[in-house]
Amino acid sequence: MPPKSTTAVPGISADELDKTKDVYRSLQEKLEYLFDSLAREKINLELQMIEAKKFRLAVDSASDNIVITDPMGTIFYINKATEKNTGYTFNEAVGKNPGELWGGHMDQNYYAAMWGKIKTKKEVFIGQFENTRKNGEKYIVAVDISSVLDEYGEILFFVSIERDITREMMIERMKDEFVGLASHQLRTPLTGIRWFSELLLRNKYQNLNQEQLDFLEQIKVSNQRMIKLVNELLDISHIETGQKFEIKKADFKVNDVINEVLTENISLIKTKSLNVVNEIPDNLLIFADYVKIRQVLSNLISNASKYTSAGKNINIKVAADDGHGFTVISVADEGMGIPTAQKSHLFEKFFRADNARVQESNGTGLGLYIARELIRAHGGEMWFESEENKGTVFFFSIPLKIN
């Protein structure tokens, strides 16, 4: 008997064959599906790799040093800028701690503060490090270290971005040295002009006529302006470099300073017939740096004399006692006042109010800025109240004599 079907496989029924075909088909479909998703996954991965490569390339070729470490501080990545800047290659750096390579030269407390910030608080640490290159050369970097956290807030790694600021620091230092040297060199001839014009102005032998004395007075005024300029330049350089003013406190009478400053401004006060009323009690003692308070009062009183209209008043008094060992002194002028729109800029460096600029073209706009810094260095504060066309009152708080 011939077979029932030509497709028949010996020993397997047609039914069984059909079932096997179905299984095969379904398997094939599944495989095709899997293959498709694998292909999609492959494209995805490739895209991610391209993306990662782009990031890697960006980090690799960034101009700042980028160092990535594990939570223990062991380096697993440095970029090319770091290799160039430190002299260590990628392979030399990986697996090491920055302290074994370029770091470890700062005070231990400084590193402790850094670890506290990035590891305990998980905040960004911003600071400066003095490090050493592989060739032994010292360099300074401004650093910014942040901790990268996982979804549970655990530290995955630290990323440190560092910029070599050695050159900037050097320029800054040179600028300071220059300002120091120049001001010292300028002060010597300025002293000569000051002292000799003072001697001549006394006109002991009365052989100078009034006009000649007036000319001499002008020499003296110009000389004082230059001295002030040099002093301001030094003060600004001091503030800019973040140095604190050294305050040498002693007890002294406020009125001793005020009288000295009034004498300095006497010719302007007389010329403009200004009425200066000093209501400060003669026994008021403050605990402060005499020279610096003289500088502050000299600024306030000379401004008041400059801007008060002829024949009007300047009033100096104790405005308040804050009850916490500070007294508040005020210097009030009857000048043009500060335009409302410009009030917030008054203590800014180089700022001069428009109306002041019109009236008096000379002036650097540094005096008040420095004066407030000097008062703050004493733990006090300086502020003002002003009404346009009426006048301005400057206030400053200063420590009283300790009883």
Added chain:
Amino acid sequence: MRKKILIVEDDVLLVKAISYEFEQENFEVFTAGNGEDGLKMAEQHLPDLILADINMPKMDGLAMLKALRATEWGKNMLVIMLTNYSDEQRVLEALSQKAFYYLVKSDWDLSQIVAKVKEKLVN
């Protein structure tokens, strides 16, 4: 008796102005152009007060002050630093060596300097 003052300063013009002023005020004035000579003059004349510059040849004012404080006769001598340096480091060094004033020359009139000296010598 006239008070004796020693001026240690290397700028001849400034010496001229300040000596003139103190002579007018009836002081007996001695001068020296550097710290080394200043120290010798101080030992020789035992002035009531020394006005000393800082930046000078041979021995600067701070070195002179330090040397002065190391001597028996000079350890309590009244000294005012009169200089055009105003950096903290020099000021602090001078004050730590018991200079009782540190004055920046260009900030003071001669009459104010005399007043400060007199005030110290009267007390």
